[in-house]
Amino acid sequence: MELWYTENHTDNVKFSIKVKEHIYSKKSPFQQIDIFETYEFGKLLTIDGLVMVTEKDEFVYHEMISHVPMAVNPNIQNVLVIGGGDGGSVRELTRYKNIKKIDMVEIDEVVVRSCEQYIPQTACKLNDERVSLYFEDGIKFVEDKENEYDLIIVDSTDPVGPGEGLFTIEFYRNCYRALTKNGILINQHESPYYERDSKEMKRAHRKIKNVFEVSKVYQFHIPTYPSGHWLFGFASKGIDPIKGLDANKWNALGLKTKYYNTDIHVGSFALPTFVKEMLEDETV
Amino acid sequence: MELWYTENHTDNVKFSIKVKEHIYSKKSPFQQIDIFETYEFGKLLTIDGLVMVTEKDEFVYHEMISHVPMAVNPNIQNVLVIGGGDGGSVRELTRYKNIKKIDMVEIDEVVVRSCEQYIPQTACKLNDERVSLYFEDGIKFVEDKENEYDLIIVDSTDPVGPGEGLFTIEFYRNCYRALTKNGILINQHESPYYERDSKEMKRAHRKIKNVFEVSKVYQFHIPTYPSGHWLFGFASKGIDPIKGLDANKWNALGLKTKYYNTDIHVGSFALPTFVKEMLEDETV
Numbered sequence: 026m027e028l029w030y031t032e033n034h035t036d037n038v039k040f041s042i043k044v045k046e047h048i049y050s051k052k053s054p055f056q057q058i059d060i061f062e063t064y065e066f067g068k069l070l071t072i073d074g075l076v077m078v079t080e081k082d083e084f085v086y087h088e089m090i091s092h093v094p095m096a097v098n099p100n101i102q103n104v105l106v107i108g109g110g111d112g113g114s115v116r117e118l119t120r121y122k123n124i125k126k127i128d129m130v131e132i133d134e135v136v137v138r139s140c141e142q143y144i145p146q147t148a149c150k151l152n153d154e155r156v157s158l159y160f161e162d163g164i165k166f167v168e169d170k171e172n173e174y175d176l177i178i179v180d181s182t183d184p185v186g187p188g189e190g191l192f193t194i195e196f197y198r199n200c201y202r203a204l205t206k207n208g209i210l211i212n213q214h215e216s217p218y219y220e221r222d223s224k225e226m227k228r229a230h231r232k233i234k235n236v237f238e239v240s241k242v243y244q245f246h247i248p249t250y251p252s253g254h255w256l257f258g259f260a261s262k263g264i265d266p267i268k269g270l271d272a273n274k275w276n277a278l279g280l281k282t283k284y285y286n287t288d289i290h291v292g293s294f295a296l297p298t299f300v301k302e303m304l305e306d307e308t309v
Numbered sequence: 310m311e312l313w314y315t316e317n318h319t320d321n322v323k324f325s326i327k328v329k330e331h332i333y334s335k336k337s338p339f340q341q342i343d344i345f346e347t348y349e350f351g352k353l354l355t356i357d358g359l360v361m362v363t364e365k366d367e368f369v370y371h372e373m374i375s376h377v378p379m380a381v382n383p384n385i386q387n388v389l390v391i392g393g394g395d396g397g398s399v400r401e402l403t404r405y406k407n408i409k410k411i412d413m414v415e416i417d418e419v420v421v422r423s424c425e426q427y428i429p430q431t432a433c434k435l436n437d438e439r440v441s442l443y444f445e446d447g448i449k450f451v452e453d454k455e456n457e458y459d460l461i462i463v464d465s466t467d468p469v470g471p472g473e474g475l476f477t478i479e480f481y482r483n484c485y486r487a488l489t490k491n492g493i494l495i496n497q498h499e500s501p502y503y504e505r506d507s508k509e510m511k512r513a514h515r516k517i518k519n520v521f522e523v524s525k526v527y528q529f530h531i532p533t534y535p536s537g538h539w540l541f542g543f544a545s546k547g548i549d550p551i552k553g554l555d556a557n558k559w560n561a562l563g564l565k566t567k568y569y570n571t572d573i574h575v576g577s578f579a580l581p582t583f584v585k586e587m588l589e590d591e592t593v
Contacts, residue, residue: 029323036327037348039313043321064321065503082502085581218366218532219349246530246538246581248502253537254530284581292579295572297369297530 030061030069032076034251035219040076042066042249049143053135055187060143066249068144070111072136072182076249078111080146087113087147088285089245089293090257094176094209095121096275096290097266101175102126105203107163107191108213109180110136112148118178119150120280127156128174132187134160164190170203177204179212184225192225194232201236201262210260214242217300218252226256227309233260241266242304243293245284256300267291314345314353316360318535319503324360326350326533333427337419339471344427350533352428354395356420356466360533362395364430371397371431372569373529373577374541378460378493379405380559380574381550385459386410389487391447391475392497393464394420396432402462403434404564411440412458416471418444448474454487461488463496468509476509478516485520485546494544498526501584502536510540511593517544525550526588527577529568540584551575 028044042063049060061069067080078086091114095101102125106114110131118127129151131137137158140148151158159166167177177200182188190196191212200210212233215226234240237260247255259266272287296304312328326347333344345353351364362370375398379385386409390398394415402411413435415421421442424432435442443450451461461484466472474480475496484494496517499510518524521544531539543550556571580588 035349038327039323039325041323041325065319218530244530246502246528246536248536248538252530252532254532283583286579286582286585288579289581292576295570295576297568297573298570299567301570 030063030071032074032251035221038219040251042069049139051135051139053133055133058135058139060139068146070140070144073186075183077182078113078144078147079249080144082247082249083111083113083147085245085247085284087117088282089243090114090178090180090211091117092280092282092285093243093257093259093266093290094211096271096287097264097269098175098207098209099123099271099274100207103174104128104176104178105130105167105174106178106180107166108182108188109178111140111144112137112151114178114180115153115156116147116150119153119155125155127153128159129156130159130161130163130166132160132162164196167196167199167203170199172203172205174203175205175208177208177210179210181213183215184229192229192232194235197233197236204262206262207264208262209264210237210258212258212260214256214258216250216252216255217303218254222251223303224309227303227306230258230304231307231309233258236260238262239265241294242296242300244296244300245293267294314347314355316358316535319505324535326353333423335419335423337417339417342419342423344423352430354424354428357470359467361466362397362428362431363533364428366531366533367395367397367431369529369531369568371401372566373527374398374462374464374495375401376564376566376569377527377541377543377550377574377577378495380555380571381548381553382459382491382493383407383555383558384491387458388412388460388462389414389451389458390462390464391450392466392472393462395424395428396421396435398462398464399437399440400431400434403437403439409439411437412443413440414443414445414447414450416444416446448480451480451483451487454483456487456489458487459489459492461492461494463494465497467499468513476513476516478519481517481520488546490546491548492546493548494521494542496542496544498540498542500534500536500539501587502538506535507587508593511587511590514542514588515591515593517542520544522546523549525578526580526584528580528584529577551578
């Protein structure tokens with residue numbers, strides 16, 4: 026008997042991963058959480074039947090979500106991570122000695138506890154003394170924050186279910202207020218390839234553009250996400266992700282990475298023409 | 310009844326595309342050729358059960374294989390395309406008025422004729438008066454050529470079956486001799502993600518590095534290829550793909566593209582650290 030995990034990327038496209046063992050399955054108050062041991066990708070975390078993290082390629086996502094802002098502003102001290110229950114973003118952030126405080130606000134404690142137990146590759150630094158875990162709604166959490174964080178990372182699921190409120194203009198406004206003058210917002214920005222994903226991407230981008238002075242998008246290759254072509258948003262009150270990069274300074278830190286480097290930092294902001302056109306589309 | 314085309318990306322990963330109609334199927338002397346009408350990707354050409362071209366994303370592949378060298382050397386006049394039976398590379402090349410001659414050497418006439426009939430989106434410019442079609446073995450074709458082409462594009466299948474000889478050092482040496490002083494070789498360079506593909510990529514790269522003075526690699530997002538993370542090689546006798554780029558000159562041509570632009574030209578040569586390390590690996 027063969028066991029396969031299959032994700033529908035659209036109604037007409039399926040991606041299937043051969044499973045050694047279905048290790049964990051739980052319905053939390055928010056969502057369905059499953060962990061599989063797979064042949065090709067190591068451990069696989071899915072939420073509501075969608076790939077969130079695999080051990081083989083999580084480094085791409087977590088390095089690109091954290092090192093890009095940190096290389097632009099190495100003076101970042103206070104960080105807020107919204108979502109990111111697998112712990113991978115926090116793992117990368119804790120590598121920076123400069124960072125004094127990381128608040129991680131994850132609505133679903135079950136995600137964190139299951140990853141701590143079964144995917145320590147990502148959930149290995151949640152006990153760092155600078156990290157405070159809040160099992161709360163990130164949307165509410167930022168409502169009363171002001172001038173408090175140098176970096177907010179929205180490491181969310183897609184804009185359905187608990188993730189939906191993380192793609193609203195009210196939320197982006199609250200993030201703006203919660204950020205310091207040199208603050209940076211990084212958010213999961215969906216994909217430009219399949220229609221459903223690209224619609225969400227266009228909507229999210231239009232809203233962020235209305236709130237932040239600087240609003241850019243960068244891309245990366247993550248093969249286990251639909252199409253493998255994924256985007257993060259970079260927004261700030263003035264800092265530019267390219268002009269603000271001090272490559273020598275970041276390289277002097279000596280951090281060993283597998284995907285991120287200061288060349289791909291710059292290169293990832295160069296977008297295909299069809300993506301640029303989508304981001305400029307004001308009709309959505 | 311539902312019809313699905315499934316490709317095994319590895320023994321443990323499958324990619325499936327819902328099919329409206331299986332339009333064409335033929336075993337040529339070289340390989341098995343099939344064309345499907347699909348819901349998500351339009352027409353789909355497969356060879357020996359592997360995705361070669363889909364109408365939805367062929368523009369990525371064909372723009373990146375042709376415009377990168379053309380933007381580096383706008384004086385290119387004589388071009389050799391090896392493989393490329395779907396016609397997409399030739400379609401992009403014929404947009405350059407400067408080009409005087411395009412020799413396309415495709416071993417399998419059945420690929421060309423089936424694409425002319427069923428995928429005119431790519432095979433629409435093979436009757437351009439500058440194009441000469443040779444249904445021959447590209448490996449033999451370049452053996453006696455000397456100082457003849459400004460650009461050679463190796464638009465090949467993977468290094469199995471008829472494509473195998475296009476990944477040998479003898480072939481790269483013959484290309485070198487066939488190229489003019491400012492000549493450029495672009496070749497299909499496989500993917501860094503799955504082990505089988507990345508092994509081929511490392512091998513091919515090591516050989517090209519031994520033959521050409523300049524040997525670089527650039528990447529692009531093509532969702533219907535395994536992992537969606539694909540590479541082309543850029544090799545020359547001295548011209549550098551970044552320093553040699555005259556962005557203003559290319560932009561002045563006014564060519565409308567969907568993926569390529571002069572920013573992504575530069576950005577695509579910035580590679581993830583794990584890819585750079587693979588390309589430097591001398592043990593393969």
